[in-house]
Amino acid sequence: MAPPDLSLLTTDPWDGDTLHEECGVFGIFGDADAASHTALGLHALQHRGQEAAGAVTFDGEHFHSHRGFGHVSDNFKAESVVSRLQGHAALGHVLYSTSGEIIIRNVQPLFADFEFGGLALGHNGNITNALTVRQELVRRGCLFQSTSDTEVVIHLIAISQQPTVEERVIDALRQLEGAYSMVALTNAAMYGVRDPMGVRPLVIGKLDKAYILCSETCALDxxxxxxxxxxxxxxxxxxxxxxxxxxxxxxSYDSKFCIFEYIYFARPDSVCEGSSVYEVRKKIGEELAKESHVPCDVVVPVPDSGVPAALGYAAAINVPFEYGIIRNHYVGRTFIQPTEKTRHLGVKRKHNINRAQIEGKRVILVDDSIVRGTTSTKIVDMVRQAGATEVHLRISSPPTAHPCYFGIDTPEREQLFAAQHDLDGMTKLLGVDSLAFISTDGLYRAVGHAKRDTDNPQFCDACFTGEYPSALTDLNAEALPHQLSLLTEGRA
Ligand code: SF4
Known part of the structure; x- marks a missing residue:
């Protein structure tokens, strides 16, 4: 038997058919329990990155850091780790690595010593001209330590001729394109910044006299x-x-918040840009029901992310909502590696049918998106095997037909199901009686707009429309070193 393909492994090597948020940040300033609160904040942001976690603290004299692979609970469970991270200010980060280069030097926060003191940096997003800027910086003699796009910011701050730290950070960021929500911690201050389009979230919170900057409100709660x-x-x-x-x-630019944060990435208990993510998801379900309902006996979500949309859908048509699929919540971690014989069991490892809610029924199945189509095909098959008389698949996003370059890990266009097949083709391949995606206007109605402004869309929706709101300099540049060299290192 051929050995398993270890090059494909991520934290969850069974599951290559989901989109991944790439990062979450949490910073706190002026708090006696800065390290513990940061560990808890990162724990709440775990869904934004599961491959590595790190934190840097400052105690008024020295910086302290801890970084490691795996979940926050693995890295910060030891009392000795948290007690070593002394100080009134802390910056933490959770990472999902897109390139497979899961090396400790890419784990954030990145840290560097400047003439003004130390600076730790945590980033959520993706800088779309990072390779172009990096190439120029290398030509000027900068020595890079990681393959992270975030490191260009460190070097741009280092070479800036501006007189203050604040102006040097601004000078660096003005040279960048793409999406960045960043938090930086220095000896004297904590900085939080969002790119001019505001693609990724970043919120301000307060705990007594301490200020917090973090990716989502669930980390404040x-x-x-x-x-x-x-x-x-x-x-x-x-x-x-x-x-x-x-x-x-x-x-000044027009805001282009990532509309997919509402559909899938953000936690449902978070509030993004003034809207409850949970309520938006329910509203999407209502809109989807209005657009594409067919007679049925039960509405079943693909858990967990399909649940609020399915609730909205069921309420809109007054049909029972049932947990016809149960998710195992303990599969995020690798306990055995898949082999050729067992890899196909991946979806069963995560989802099981609740047969009594399915058998003999016409089922509306609600999911948030279709990426490669492999998971959806297997789930539909499981529902059919359980005795559903009809299966109608409803998707709470428009077809994902374009890759994201702003901080979400998506497959190349050739691997995206919706880029390769029309609706009829997808319906046949998935083996469903009918298939419908929410329309782009339906999605915009769910987030509070009458319709999508086609001249100047209110959100980034490029993975559905292909209309990217910012330059993709690296993608369009020729002869860039897309594979960066770097010594590999052992896992921590
Ligand atoms: S391309 Fe899609 S996932 Fe990426 S920022 Fe835009 S809407 Fe979000």
Whole structure:
């Protein structure tokens, strides 16, 4: 028997058919329990990155750091780790690596010593001209330590001729394109910034006198902090011993928040840009029902991410909602590696049929998206095997036909199911009686707009429309070193 293909392994090597958020950040300034609160905040953001976690703290004199592969609970469970991370300020990060280069030097926060002191940096997003900028920096003599796009920011700060740290950070960021929600920690302050389009979320919270900057409000809830507001697109906030200050150092752009955060990436208990993610998902389900309902006996979600949309769908048509598929919540970690004989069991490892809710019924199956189509095919097959008389698949996103270049790991276009097949083709390949995706306008109605503004869309929706809101300089550049060399290192 051929050995398993270890090159394909991620934290969950059975599952190559989901989209992954690439990162989450959590920073806190002015808190006696900065490290513990950061570990808890990262735990709440675990869905944004499961392959590595790290934190840097500052105690007024020294920086302390801890980074490791795996989940937050693996890295911060030891009392000795948290007690070593001394200080009143901390910055943490969870990472999902896209390139397979899961090396410790890519695990954030990145840290560097400058003439003004130390600076730790955590990033959520993707810089679309990072390779182009990196090539120029290398030509000028910069020595890169990682393959992370975030490292270009460190070097741009290092070579900036601006007089203050704040101006050097702004100078660096002005040279970048793409999506970035970043938090930086220095000896004197914590900085939070969102790119001018505000593609990825970043929120401000408060816990007593301490300020928090983090990716989602669920990370505030877990430590009992109050939500203050979102960092605005193109805004930089500076938090120091005098409190919080705001500057708008970038040219003004129209907001292009990632609409997929509402559909799938953000946690349902988070509030993004003033809207409850859970409520938006239910509304998407309602819109989907209005657009594409057929007679049925039961509405069944593909758990967990399909649940709120299925609830909205069932309520809209007054048909029972049932958990016809049960998800095993303990499969995120690898306990055995798949072999050729067992890899096909991946979906069963995660989902099992609740037969009594399916057998003899016409089923509306609700899921959030179709990526490669492999998981959906297997789930539909499981539902049929359980005795469903009809299976109608409803998807709470438009067809995902284009890759994301703004911080979500998506397969190349050739591997995206919706890029390769029309609706009829997909319906046949999936083996369903009918298939419908929410329309783009239906999605926009669910997030509070009458329709999509085709001249200037209110959100980034490029993975559905192919209309990217920012330049893709690296993608369009010729002769860039897409494979960066770097010594491999052992896993921590
Ligand atoms: S391309 Fe899709 S996933 Fe990426 S930022 Fe835009 S809407 Fe979000």
């Amino acid at each position: 877990i430590i009992g902090a109050e939500f203050v507001r979102d960092v605005a697109p193109g805004e930089m906030v500076i938090i120091d011993e005098n409190g919080l200050r705001s500057v708008k150092p970038f040219p």
